[in-house]
Amino acid sequence: MSIWSRVANMFRGDRLNREIDEELQGHLEQAIAEGREPAEARRALGSPLRLREESRDARLVTWVESLRADAIFGWRQLKKRKATSAAAILSLALGIGACTSAFRLIDALFFRPLSIAEPERLYVTSFAATDLDGKLDSYDSCSYPMFRQWRAVVKDQAELIAISYAERVDLTFGSDDVMEKAYRQYVSGWMFSSFGLQPAVGRLLTEGDDLKPGSAPVAVISYDYWARRFGRDPQVVGRTFRIGRDLYEIAGVAEKGFTGTETGTATDIFVPTMMKAGSVNNSNAFWFRTFVRPSRGVAVAALQSKMYTAYRAFEQERAKGFVNFPKRLLEGYPRTKLSLAPAATGVSEMQKDYRTSLVALAVLVGMVLLIACANVANLMAAQAAARAREMALRVSIGAGRWRLVQMLLVESAWLATLAAAVGGVFAWWSAPAIVSRINPPDSPARLFLPVDFRAVVFGAALTLAVVLLFGLAPALRASGVRPAGVLRGGEEPHARRRLMHALIAVQAAFCILVLFVAGLFVNTFEKLTHQPLGFSAARLLALEAEAQPAQSPWYWNQVADRLRATPGVEAVALAAWPLMSGTMSNNFVSINGAPPSDVLTYFLRVSAGWTSIMGIPFLDGRDFRPGETFPGVAIVNTTFAKRYFSGDDPVGKSFETRTAAGIPARFEIIGLVGDVKYQDIRQPILPQAYVPFASTDPKGAMEPRGWGTFIVRTSATDPLALASTLRLAVTRARPEFYVSNVRTQTAINQSHTVRERLLASLAAFFGIVALLLAGVGLYGVLDYSVLQRRKEIGIRLALGAQAGDVVRRVTVDVFSMVLGGALAGLALGFAAARFIQALLYQVKPTDPSMLALPALTIIAAALLAALPPAIRAVRVDPAETLRGE
C-alpha cells in the first residue's frame, strides 16, 4: 500500500473501521465453525476496539492524522480568543489584501504580455534626447512619411506597424443628438495578421484597406467593446457610425482579449491609418508609434542602426523646411537617439507615469504587511508565554520539538489562511477601485485584472511567507521550552521579551518610514493644489465645439451670443482651447527684426472678454475690440514683458513671428495681463501671447474655423447643471455646430493632480493603518510585560518604589526600542526619498517639518499606547500580588 492509499484511508475512516471489524468478525465465525466456544474465541481475540485502533494506526499516515488533529486544536484555540484572533486576522488581511492588490496592478501594467502571437518579438521605436536644460527627454511619436522610409529600408528584415495613440473620440451610430465616446486607434491594415489575430465575427483589416488616403472607411471593433456596447450581436457587421466627417462601416470584431497596444487604455475601434488622410503625407505631423516585428534571425541592434541612419537622413532633409528656427538649435540636428525597445507588455504613457508611483505604493503596503506580521508575531509570543506550562507538559510526556512546531505553525496557518481569504476579497475589490481612480472620471483607465493563476499563486506564496514570518520564530521559541524549569514556575522571561522588543523596533522603523513617505506625498498634493494658477476656475464650463463645415468667426460669435442669452449664463467667451487642457501652440518670436530668440512663447487664440471671464488681471492696455483679427494685435503676460522688454511696459510695442505656412506676422501689443499656468501646473511660466480668435488670410478675408471652445461662466455654483442645455443651445443656434466635449474648468485643472491625489490618499490611508497597527502592537507588548512583571512590580512597590519609578522601569526598554527604530526608519526614509524624488513637487525630504511630523506622530501614538499599561502597573496592589504567589 502506497503512502497515498494511507492518506486516502484517512478520509475513509469509517470504511476502514468497517473493514477491520469485518475481518475480525470473519475470524470469530471461523473459530465458532470449528467448534470453539464463542465466548472463549472472543476472549482469545481480545478487545475489538483495541485491535481496531492498532490496525488503524498501521494503515494511516500518522502525521497527516496529526495535522488534522492540530488543525482542529488550532481552530479551537482561535475560537477561544475571538477578539485577538479577529484583530490579528483583520490586520493581516489588510496587509495581504493590499499587497495582492498592488501585485495585480503592477502585473497588469508592466508584466502581462499583450494577447498577440509571440509578444516577445514586438519592439517599439523610441527617441531620446537631452533638451536645452540638459534633461533627458524621451518620446515615441513618428510621422507617416518617415514611417514609409523606414519600411522601404527594412522591408525584408522586419515588419513595421503604425499604431496611433488611443484617443477618446465622439461618435454616433445614429443622429448627432446621441453622441457617445469611444477609444479609437489608427492602425496599419496589416497589424492584425502580423499579430496573428483572428476575427470573432466578420473580417479584420488588411493591407488592402490601408493603401490610399481616405479610401477605405472601414473599422474593426474590439471584442470587449462588442460585448459592452452591442451585447455580442453578430449583426453588428455592416453597421455604420460617424466620427467627425467620416462615415465608417464595421467590418468585423477582433479576437477576444485584444484591446490595442496601449496598456491602461482599452481601444474600442480600430481604423486604417490611411483614414487620417490629412496627416499621412505630412512630415511635421507626429501622431503614432512605430512597432517593429523583426523577422526570424534578424538582430535587433542591426535593425536599429539601419533605422537610425534612415531617420537622420530624413530629419536633416526635413530641417531644411524649418522656418523661424534658431540656428543654434539646428547644429548637429537631429541630436535624438533612436532605439528599439521591447514592447511585449504594450506601450503607454500610463506605464511611464505610474512606474515609480506603483512601486512606491507596493513598498508602502509591504511595510504595512510587515508591521502586521510583527504584531501577530508578538501576539503569538505572548500567547506562547501564557501557554508555556502546556508546552512543558507536552514535552515532558514525550512530544518532539518538531511536533510542537508543527502544532503552533498550524495555528499560524489558520490565522494566515483566514486573513488571506479576507484579504483576497479586499484585493478583488480594491484593485479595480484604484484603477478607476487613475484617470479623470470622463476618460477612465482600463486595466484588465483577471483573477488567474498568477494572482492566486502570488496570494498563496504571500500567505506562506506570512506564516513563516510571524509564526516560525515564536513557534521555535515556544517549542524549545525546558519543562523542568517551566513546570517549577520559574521561566526566563527576558529572552522572550527580547524578541518582542526587537519586533517593536522593526515596527517603529517601518511605521515611521510609511508616515514619512505619506507625508511627502500629501504635502506634494497640497502644494500642487494650492499652486497659484493665475486664473479662477470657479463656475467655468468649457464647451469644446466643432463646426462642419468650418464656419466664419462671425457665426462662432453668433453662437456665443445665443449662449449668453441662455438663463443661468453670466458671460461667454471664445478660446481655441481651455487653459490647462494640455493642448498648446508655441512659436519663436523676434523683437525689432532681431533673430528669433530660443525661448518659446505660448500662443492662444481668444476672443474679447476671455481675460475677464478667466479672472486674469489686466495690468495695462486694453482688451481686443470687435473687428480686430489675427494677425495684428496681441495681449502678452508679465513674463513676456520681462523676457523681451526687460520688465518695461510693452504696451504699444510690437513683435514678429512666422505662421506655420512660413508667412511673417507682426503683432502690436495692446495689453499686459498677469501670468497664468498655460499647460501644466508643474511647468515654469513661459512668455505668453494672446491673439484674436478670428483670423484673416493674407488677402484680408475672414478664415473659417472648424473647432474652438466656448468658455461659459454660469451663475450657479455647479456649472455642469447647465451642460446639456448649453449643448443643445449650440446646435440650435446654428446646425453646423456641435459640442464634442463638456468639462468644467475645475475638472480640467484637477486632471493634472490625479496621480498625486491617488498617491496622497492611499499613502495617508496606509500611514494611518501603519500607525494604528504599531500602536496596538506597542500596547500589547507593554501590557504583556506589565502582566508578566506583576510580581516584581509588587515587590518594588512594597519596598517603597515611587509610581514614576515603576512606570519608567516598565516603559524605558520599549521606548528606547521605539526611538531606535524610529531613527532607523528615518534613515531608510532619506534613502527612499531619492527614489521617489520625481513624484514630489516643491517638497524637500530634508525639510525639518517633514521629519518632525512623523516623529511627533509616532511618539504621540507610543505615549497613548503606553498609557493603559502604565496605569495598570502603578495600580498593582503589592499585597494582592504577593499573596497570589
Add this chain to the structure above:
Amino acid sequence: MPKPDSLQGSLDLLVLKILSRRPRLHGYAIMSSVQSMSDEVLRIEEGSLYPALHRMEEAGWIRAQWITKDTGRRARLYELTPAGKKQLAAEETRWQAVTFAVNRVLRMA
C-alpha cells in the same frame, strides 16, 4: 494486559513462512496452519495476529485482497509480495543465527 508472547519476535517470521508455502490464506487459516504444522506446540496469540498482519501489509511484505466466499461472506486473503520474500529470507537468517547462539549457550551451560 495481553499475555507475554512466548514466541517474541518470531510472529512475523511464522506468518511470512506460512504464506510462502501456501499463498492466499485468511487470518484464521494462518493461525491454524502454524498450530497444525508445529504439532500444536506453537500457538499464535490471536489478539496480536491482526495488528501484525496490517503492519506487514503497510510495510509492503504482504498484500491482501477481499474475496466473497460461497456463503456470501467476505474474507480477506493474504499473500507474499517480492519484498516479503526478501524479508522472509532475512528473518530466517536472523532466526538461525539466534537459535544457533542460544544452542551454544545451552551446550556450554
